[in-house]
Amino acid sequence: MYTDYIGLTSTKVKNVVERELVRRFADSIGDNHPIYIDEETGKQSRFGTNIAPPTFPRVLRSGTIDGLKLPLNGLIHGEQIYHYERPLLIGEEVYCYSKIEDYYEKEGSTGKMGFLKMRRYGEDSNGHLIFTEESITIITETVRRSLNV
Secondary structure: OOHHHOOOEOOOEEEEOOHHHHHHHHHHOOOOOHHHHOHHHHHHOOOOOOEOOOOHHHHOOOOOOOOOOOOOOOEEEEEEEEEEOOOOEOOOEEEEEEEEEEEEEEEEOOEEEEEEEEEEEEEOOOOOEEEEEEEEEEEOHHHHHHOOO
């Protein structure tokens, strides 16, 4: 179903780690640690500024992969793993892009399920890797039928 997309990569998209967005994100996940939101704590930290929570890259844009169309409803979030070289710093520019790593299918109790494995990358303005995010999206038989595949 999505095997033709394996290896394809999106173009890089510039994002800015904005203080207010980090504050709202921290508030939404219920983690108001001072390192995320208190400017004085950030200045006193080893980073010299505030940082973003570990799952913050979820809100960063990472471009689109030509031709890849996923349904808007019915997908299941299967897994998500982050790896950091260093934290995301408030105010910095981050260039993000995605790559389709794999697609495979398994038979489940309600029919065939597809597993789409994607990896997202975040780099600084010099092209140095900051983080990777690996995710697996599950496409159920019901969703597959709605796509007529």
